[in-house]
Amino acid sequence: MQGDYALGDMQMGETPELFNEIASHYDRWSNLLSGEGIRAWHHFAVDQMRLGPGLNILDVGCGTGTATRLMAKAAGPTSRVVGLDPAEAMLGVARKIVPDPESAPVEWVLGAAEHLPFADQTFDRVTAQFSLRNMSDWLEGLKEMVRVLKVGGRLTILEMVQPVTSLGALARKGLDAITANLSNDALVPYQWLGVSLQHAPTADELSSEAAHLGIATIARHYWLGDLVAVVSGVRASDKVSSHQATQKGPVVWAIDGSVTALKGAAWINRFVASGTRVHLITIIPPKVRAEEVAETDRLFWSRQHRRAQALLDEHRFRCESSVLEGEPGPTMVRFLEDVHASMVVMGKKTRTPSADLWMGSVARYVFMHAPVPTLFVPTAVSME
Structure with a gap:
């Protein structure tokens, strides 16, 4: 892929012309209108792409390249990045x-x-960040992104979507009020922000279409209620995609020996559907030790798993068990991907809702990187 690719016979619509008009001040006003939030959202989305050396990466609707450069930095000099946009300016x-x-x-x-x-x-990674709703046909754009993505590659979409929650609707009203009152000639084109949302899908619609196209282990994260969303997942092989269509992934229950973790049983019994597989997992941090010590650890955790399993309704769930070694956070995330989990249940040892998440803990790592919803069971909560 050398040089620039022209659009050929394709007719450029009004959207590229609009962005050509605002290109010189796009970044400045995007930051101001989002209250600097757009920077944090881009950083989060790039983190969700799981970048590393030796990757081919495509940024669709890259604009001025703000997020594209973040990807290039995160991937390093042995990777290759393509930023594509319909607006020459x-x-x-x-x-x-x-x-x-x-x-x-x-x-x-x-x-x-x-x-x-x-x-x-x-490509190994394909992303579209705040560009999907500006496409003349977002579903066709999504199909194209999946087409050029390798099997096993990751798709990540960051977008303003149609909100369905009351908080998201309130955030949209605020956005509409701001953009509708922009009177400066240089800012009038930003009224397109509100208009473009009329063409945006909901996060559910986007996830559903991605799954239909073969994207598996889809994870979603939201801001401003559900006005801004990151939807990410992995392109599955036909075999995996077919399997997932007929069998829901297991609920993964993290067992660390604490009473808090065991409280997860009450939540699973009450809220998880009958027939669901529950996979109990313990991850032992790596350390130098004799083989017999490692085996003793495994026997100990196997007993802990049996103790935890006894708390579940044996007539409703099919249980599996794994004891792994590795760095707890990354090992957990890889395990969730490997088993195509539907949810992970973890204990929290603090009473404050977010304390663990900002202390570099395993809980924070899993929350930030897990491809599935994470349920934290707090110490003080009882399901009796």
């Missing part, structure tokens, strides 16, 4: 910014999401 701004020598090289491509100029299964 936005790409012009992106090209003027001096690249970081420690980042992956970035190729800026003129093109449209609905007609990606790449072969099937070209």
Whole structure:
């Protein structure tokens, strides 16, 4: 893929022309109108992409390349990044910014999401960040993104979506009020923000269409109620996709020997559907020790698992058990992906709702990286 790709015979609609008009001040006003939130959202979405060395990465609707450069930095110089956008002026701004020598090289491509100029299964990571709702046909754009994504590759969408919660609806009203009253000539085009939401899907619709196209282990995260969402998942092989269509993944229950973790049984008994598989897991941090010590640990945790399993309704759930070694947070996330989990249940040892999440804990890591919903069972809660 050398040089820029032209749109050919494709007719550019009004949206690229609008972004050509605001390209020179797009980043400044996007930051101001979002209260600097857009930066944090981009960082979070890039983190969800699970970037590393040697990857081919595509940013669809890259604009001025703000998020694209974050990806290039996170992936490192052995990866390769392509930023694609239908607005030439936005790409012009992106090209003027001096690249970081420690980042992956970035190729800026003129093109449209609905007609990606790449072969099937070209990229290890594909993302669209605040560009899906600006496509002339977002579903066609989504199909194209999945087409060029390799099996096993990760798709990550960051977008303003149609809110369905009261808090999200309130946030949208606030956005509409702000954009409707922009009178400065340079800012009038930003009224498109409110208009474009009329073309956006809900997070449920986006997730459902992605799953239909073969994206598995879909995770969602929200801000401003549910006005801003990250939807991410992995392109499954036909075999895995078919399996997931007929069998729901297990609920993974983390057992760490604490009373708090065992309280998860009450939540599972009450809220998890009968017939669901429950997979109990303990992760032993790595350390230098004799083999017999490791075996003793495994026997101990096997007994703990049997104790926990006895708290579940034996007539409703099928239980499995694993004792693994590794760094707890990353090992847990990989396990959730490997078994195509539907949810993870973990104990919390603090009474405050978010204390663990900001202390570099395993709970925080799993919350930030898990591909599925995470249920934290607090110490003080009783389900009796």
